[in-house]
Amino acid sequence: MTKTGELLLEVQEVQKYFGDRQVLKGIDLQVERGEVIVILGPSGCGKSTLLRCLNGLEPVQGGHILYREQDLAGAEVNWRELRQHIGMVFQNYELFPHMTVLENILLGPLKVQKRERAEAVQQAQQLLERVGLLDRAQDYPRQLSGGQKQRIAIVRALCMNPDIILFDEVTASLDPEMVREVLDVILGLAKQGMTMIIVTHEMGFARSVGDRIVFMDQGQVCEMAPPEQFFTNPATERAQHFLNIFEYNKL
Amino acid sequence: MPNSGIEVLFEGSNFERLLGGLLVTIEISFVSIIIGTVLGIFMGLLRTVNSRPLRLVLRLYLEAFRIIPILVWLYVVHFSFSPMLDIDISGETTAILVFSLWGAAEIGDIVRGALESMPKHQVESGQALGLSSRQLFRHILIPQAVRRMLPGAINLATRMVKTTSLVVLIGVIEVVKIGQQIIELGVIKAPNASFWVYGFIFILYFLVCYPLSRLSRRFERKWQT
Amino acid sequence: MNLDWEFIVESLPLYGEAMWLTVRLALIAIALSLVLGLVFSLVLFYKVRGLSSIILAYIELSRNTPLLVQLFFLYYGLPKVGIHMSEFTCAVVGMTFLGGSYMTEAFRSGIEAVGRSQLESGLSIGLSKVQLARYVILPQALAISIPSLGANAIFLLKETSIVGAIALMDLMNVAKDLIGMHYKTAESLLLLVLAYLVLVLPLSLLLSWVERKVRHAEFGN
Numbered sequence: 070m071t072k073t074g075e076l077l078l079e080v081q082e083v084q085k086y087f088g089d090r091q092v093l094k095g096i097d098l099q100v101e102r103g104e105v106i107v108i109l110g111p112s113g114c115g116k117s118t119l120l121r122c123l124n125g126l127e128p129v130q131g132g133h134i135l136y137r138e139q140d141l142a143g144a145e146v147n148w149r150e151l152r153q154h155i156g157m158v159f160q161n162y163e164l165f166p167h168m169t170v171l172e173n174i175l176l177g178p179l180k181v182q183k184r185e186r187a188e189a190v191q192q193a194q195q196l197l198e199r200v201g202l203l204d205r206a207q208d209y210p211r212q213l214s215g216g217q218k219q220r221i222a223i224v225r226a227l228c229m230n231p232d233i234i235l236f237d238e239v240t241a242s243l244d245p246e247m248v249r250e251v252l253d254v255i256l257g258l259a260k261q262g263m264t265m266i267i268v269t270h271e272m273g274f275a276r277s278v279g280d281r282i283v284f285m286d287q288g289q290v291c292e293m294a295p296p297e298q299f300f301t302n303p304a305t306e307r308a309q310h311f312l313n314i315f316e317y318n319k320l
Numbered sequence: 321m322p323n324s325g326i327e328v329l330f331e332g333s334n335f336e337r338l339l340g341g342l343l344v345t346i347e348i349s350f351v352s353i354i355i356g357t358v359l360g361i362f363m364g365l366l367r368t369v370n371s372r373p374l375r376l377v378l379r380l381y382l383e384a385f386r387i388i389p390i391l392v393w394l395y396v397v398h399f400s401f402s403p404m405l406d407i408d409i410s411g412e413t414t415a416i417l418v419f420s421l422w423g424a425a426e427i428g429d430i431v432r433g434a435l436e437s438m439p440k441h442q443v444e445s446g447q448a449l450g451l452s453s454r455q456l457f458r459h460i461l462i463p464q465a466v467r468r469m470l471p472g473a474i475n476l477a478t479r480m481v482k483t484t485s486l487v488v489l490i491g492v493i494e495v496v497k498i499g500q501q502i503i504e505l506g507v508i509k510a511p512n513a514s515f516w517v518y519g520f521i522f523i524l525y526f527l528v529c530y531p532l533s534r535l536s537r538r539f540e541r542k543w544q545t
Numbered sequence: 546m547n548l549d550w551e552f553i554v555e556s557l558p559l560y561g562e563a564m565w566l567t568v569r570l571a572l573i574a575i576a577l578s579l580v581l582g583l584v585f586s587l588v589l590f591y592k593v594r595g596l597s598s599i600i601l602a603y604i605e606l607s608r609n610t611p612l613l614v615q616l617f618f619l620y621y622g623l624p625k626v627g628i629h630m631s632e633f634t635c636a637v638v639g640m641t642f643l644g645g646s647y648m649t650e651a652f653r654s655g656i657e658a659v660g661r662s663q664l665e666s667g668l669s670i671g672l673s674k675v676q677l678a679r680y681v682i683l684p685q686a687l688a689i690s691i692p693s694l695g696a697n698a699i700f701l702l703k704e705t706s707i708v709g710a711i712a713l714m715d716l717m718n719v720a721k722d723l724i725g726m727h728y729k730t731a732e733s734l735l736l737l738v739l740a741y742l743v744l745v746l747p748l749s750l751l752l753s754w755v756e757r758k759v760r761h762a763e764f765g766n
Contacts, residue, residue, distance in 0.1 A: 149673055153670075159665070163662050163663055165685075167688070176670065180672065182671075226669075388745070391707060396737075399730050399734060485614055486707065489710060496614065503621075517622075518621060522615065525610045525611055529610065
């Protein structure tokens with residue numbers, strides 16, 4: 070939507086093994102600033118693993134991940150520093166249960182980025198307002214619904230002012246009626262030009278939010294296309310098959 | 321390092337005597353575990369009976385062992401019962417009595433826990449298959465109960481072996497006592513004996529207890545549901 | 546049975562003194578065990594090479610040997626290699642050697658109960674390992690560990706009954722001496738049981754209250 074032509078992140082030939090099993094078989098992907106990439110694929114295709122590699126939660130065994138003239142696949146990576154620029158939102162929210170909503174959001178800005186409290190609080194409040202949860206700032210996570218928790222988790226990632234946010238099936242644990250409120254937040258971010266890589270099973274959402282669809286199967290990128298083209302006229306048989314299954318699910 | 325001391329362990333029949341002493345403690349634990357298990361199974365069954373006073377009494381019985389140290393109970397029996405009843409109870413008998421009663425309380429609690437945690441639908445699905453209540457017990461309830469109980473029971477056995485070391489304090493001739501005798505006899509010839517003898521007894525206990533706790537942990541992991 | 550009340554009243558100060566010894570000993574040993582347990586469990590959590598294996602070996606040694614034998618070794622054995630400690634120091638060292646492993650296990654299971662994904666969530670906002678422990682893991686782990694830490698504290702308090710074996714004038718020895726000197730068996734033993742009841746029962750009740758609280762007030766994510 071707001072592509073800038075500036076290359077932000079480049080994944081080259083990334084390989085990942087769990088023991089003997091190869092789960093990523095040479096992934097190539099280029100992400101421009103402001104671009105929204107949606108990764109689709111059957112479960113076990115390696116899409117979540119790829120996301121976790123981009124955040125350093127899983128080491129890779131081959132290839133390169135280039136970001137700001139650094140290779141994140143190398144040995145000497147300062148992940149602490151990098152994770153401030155590459156945010157991540159998890160399927161199960163993973164808010165810290167012993168902290169209030171505001172404390173959850175402020176932990177990174179204050180302790181990792183060492184920012185001024187007043188300034189960080191101000192940003193946190195603005196972001197909370199934007200997701201409609203300003204009045205819950207002093208609540209504990211257990212007092213919130215799943216959808217609310219996930220919106221807070223997004224705010225927590227946003228408040229670090231990252232370059233990219235990775236979304237790992239963020240609606241998969243939600244009750245159906247709460248999916249919408251979370252997706253709306255992400256759509257809003259896309260409109261503002263946030264660079265995002267989104268792993269999801271929500272086809273309609275993928276279609277409307279994505280600049281590009283990346284279809285993965287068995288540890289490989291099978292197809293990469295603009296959403297309209299991918300959903301109306303998929304090029305590969307595997308993608309057709311995948312989309313057919315989802316058609317079935319709708320019946 | 322103390323030299324010319326470790327030989328004391330192998331002088332004469334010292335080595336065999338120490339092992340014999342260890343056997344006394346193991347015997348006491350073993351006999352107590354057996355008696356405790358038999359009594360404990362009854363007690364565990366009784367604790368699931370729907371009678372508040374009965375459950376309360378049995379609960380208090382368990383708490384008596386959980387709150388008052390075992391050594392205190394050993395002293396109570398050792399010092400009071402024999403003169404009072406005018407019968408001479410040996411240290412071993414005292415120990416077996418106290419450890420059996422303690423074992424009954426703890427095994428009872430393990431049995432109660434296993435029975436109460438047994439899911440109802442297991443019984444129901446067994447009945448649905450047309451099993452008689454005897455078959456139900458034999459094929460469904462007992463195997464599952466054993467899985468729930470065995471790790472805790474082995475754990476208790478380890479604790480009991482460790483606790484039997486206390487019986488030296490009520491005059492039982494066991495491994496520590498024999499160790500003391502060896503040390504006293506060798507006071508002049510082997511002045512460093514106490515280092516080696518107590519070090520050796522330390523290792524002996526470890527060799528008995530470590531396999532037991534390994535076993536208990538393995539069962540725990542294997543049967544974790 | 547007729548109890549000699551005069552004797553009981555006269556003996557009370559002796560028991561009081563011994564209880565004070567027990568309480569002092571238990572408090573010091575529990576505090577040191579907690580420190581040891583916290584440090585050791587963190588070493589295990591960070592998988593510090595070498596150190597972790599030593600701690601694991603220590604845990605097995607400590608948990609699979611009786612306190613009495615540990616104390617005898619410390620009190621009678623170690624002086625032969627030039628390490629002399631007073632009875633009280635021996636008791637503190639012995640009980641800390643024992644309690645440290647129990648406390649380590651309690652902290653460790655609390656730390657393990659904090660989910661892996663909580664760690665990843667902390668990492669994903671750039672927390673360092675130390676910050677992760679301080680802000681994410683320990684606050685949650687401590688809350689989870691409290692019941693087992695409390696149970697261990699009670700266990701250690703009861704284990705103090707063994708230190709009489711190395712000539713400390715504790716409750717056991719007071720009772721034994723009174724029986725030996727005055728033949729007031731029933732009175733001495735009654736006071737002994739009561740003394741432990743007074744020491745342990747309130748803690749035991751407190752612990753079961755805490756356990757119920759914790760079970761009902763779990764954080765929930």
